[in-house]
Amino acid sequence: MRFKIMRNIAHAFVRMGNYKDAQMSYEAIMEARPDLQSGFNLLVCYFALGDREKMKSCLSKLLAIRETDLGVPLSAEEDEDDKDDKDEDGEDDEDELRKAEKEARRNAKALILLATKLIAPRIADSKEGGVVAGFDYVIEQLKTSHDYMDVASDMIISKAVYFLKHNNSKQAKATLEYFEKNDGRHMEATADATTLSRAYTNLCFIYFLEGVVTGDGKNADKYGTMAIKEDRYNAKALVNKGNCEMHKAKLREEKNHFDSARELYNNAKELYMEGIGVEADCVEAIFNLGLCCRHMARLEYAHGNVENYKQHIRAALQAFEKLNSILSDAPECTWNIASIYDELSEFDKKMTKKASAAYKRLIAQVKSDAGVLARYGALLAREENDNPVYDESSAHSYLYDSYKYFPCDMDVISWLGAYFVKSEMYEKAIEYFQKAAQIQPKEVKWKLMVASCHRRVGELQKALRTYQDIEHKHPDNFECLQYLCKLCKELGMQEEGEAYSKKLTKADTEQHKQHAQLAPTGAYQQQDHYGGGG
Numbered sequence: 001m002r003f004k005i006m007r008n009i010a011h012a013f014v015r016m017g018n019y020k021d022a023q024m025s026y027e028a029i030m031e032a033r034p035d036l037q038s039g040f041n042l043l044v045c046y047f048a049l050g051d052r053e054k055m056k057s058c059l060s061k062l063l064a065i066r067e068t069d070l071g072v073p074l075s076a077e078e079d080e081d082d083k084d085d086k087d088e089d090g091e092d093d094e095d096e097l098r099k100a101e102k103e104a105r106r107n108a109k110a111l112i113l114l115a116t117k118l119i120a121p122r123i124a125d126s127k128e129g130g131v132v133a134g135f136d137y138v139i140e141q142l143k144t145s146h147d148y149m150d151v152a153s154d155m156i157i158s159k160a161v162y163f164l165k166h167n168n169s170k171q172a173k174a175t176l177e178y179f180e181k182n183d184g185r186h187m188e189a190t191a192d193a194t195t196l197s198r199a200y201t202n203l204c205f206i207y208f209l210e211g212v213v214t215g216d217g218k219n220a221d222k223y224g225t226m227a228i229k230e231d232r233y234n235a236k237a238l239v240n241k242g243n244c245e246m247h248k249a250k251l252r253e254e255k256n257h258f259d260s261a262r263e264l265y266n267n268a269k270e271l272y273m274e275g276i277g278v279e280a281d282c283v284e285a286i287f288n289l290g291l292c293c294r295h296m297a298r299l300e301y302a303h304g305n306v307e308n309y310k311q312h313i314r315a316a317l318q319a320f321e322k323l324n325s326i327l328s329d330a331p332e333c334t335w336n337i338a339s340i341y342d343e344l345s346e347f348d349k350k351m352t353k354k355a356s357a358a359y360k361r362l363i364a365q366v367k368s369d370a371g372v373l374a375r376y377g378a379l380l381a382r383e384e385n386d387n388p389v390y391d392e393s394s395a396h397s398y399l400y401d402s403y404k405y406f407p408c409d410m411d412v413i414s415w416l417g418a419y420f421v422k423s424e425m426y427e428k429a430i431e432y433f434q435k436a437a438q439i440q441p442k443e444v445k446w447k448l449m450v451a452s453c454h455r456r457v458g459e460l461q462k463a464l465r466t467y468q469d470i471e472h473k474h475p476d477n478f479e480c481l482q483y484l485c486k487l488c489k490e491l492g493m494q495e496e497g498e499a500y501s502k503k504l505t506k507a508d509t510e511q512h513k514q515h516a517q518l519a520p521t522g523a524y525q526q527q528d529h530y531g532g533g534g
Helices: 002-016 019-032 036-049 052-064 096-119 130-144 149-165 169-181 193-214 218-230 235-254 258-278 283-302 306-326 331-344 350-365 370-381 392-405 410-422 426-439 444-456 460-473 478-490 494-521
Strands: none
Touching: 002 019, 002 036, 019 036, 036 052, 036 096, 052 096, 052 130, 096 130, 096 149, 130 149, 149 169, 149 193, 169 193, 193 218, 193 235, 218 235, 235 258, 235 283, 258 283, 283 306, 283 331, 306 331, 331 350, 331 370, 350 370, 370 392, 370 410, 392 410, 410 426, 410 444, 426 444, 444 460, 444 478, 460 478, 478 494
């Protein structure tokens, strides 16, 4: 009872931030009746105070404790292997007490792992070797301990993860490849199949990211296969291997090897589904399954296989809806659901309303995403196929918001400009067409639209200057010369009008010559003029 009271007093000191007094209480407990939880709490106090030597000393005391806080021996034989835990019929015959003992041992080892992960980056200063020396010291202590040799393998993986979090992939790879070089099982630290699978999974992940940039995914594929070989029930390993297969499929598709791409996409799909079978709520497997099905659907659509397209796209929708039931607030998931409904609206008008509802949910999650606002605005502005959600006024509102957040989307700018022209608000339209002309200065149609708007509001001098500027940069533009002739006539500029008339006649003659030359070959196509006049 006295030690429980002392432990509660120490807890209170920790809550108050008084680590020095908490340290004294925990030290008293560790001297009289050491236990893992009190030792861990004492280690946290030393960590907070930055006392490296006492951290090392406390770690040694923790590793010297031979039983859990419930009195279960840590070095107990694993119940004569798992074979004794099953009866003759192969059913689990493990009693509740034995389960409790195993759980107590797992909790004790998890606590030691947490303690070592906490202090490893801080236990050695820069003169002693810094983070690397700290991890090496902790791993060596675990290897030499009697009860925590298997934790050393987990700590090696934690060391690699630390390097990954600090953008040091080279050190992370070197750390994880230690398992492969030593074959894991022959190391001083015990590495079971599960630990090896985790190590190879991390290596696969690192090499996969590098392979996406360099185009070389052989190492990622190799380690993905090794991870699955060590532990077929590792969902993360199955996901990483599936990613390798899908990346290979994309590369084959780019080289027009479509049959090979289909086969690889199917391999990836099966691996993701196997990962879901192992871990039903593995969000990475579910999400990537949805993406894989979308890639398969896109491939079939490009080749006109509509039925196969529908089959794959509905499988993708099913995956993302399942993920949405797990992560209802994930915008990536909602985006895929909305865009799939949007695609399916081409075949079924009922899907348009579902797409609209999904886009609304998505906008509530990411209010300032210009791309999402633009997609929803485009859906509302769509006039074909008797669009049940057609609303030009709301479309303008969403597209205008998209323009505010990202004023360089040409599709949005052109729609807004055309909307104001249609509404006969030409001054507003000029603003958007001028913006488009700044973004695409070599595209003549935007300047033509600006000049057309000036003409429609009666600003003939501004229209003339704009057309003259276009004619200076594009002297053969037929539409520009036509309107220059017309404007000069309206403004009484006879000499300039005659000069532009000659240029127009010359441009018209050149155009007819080109048409005459192309007509016999069947390659004639009428010149495409943007509708800037009127």
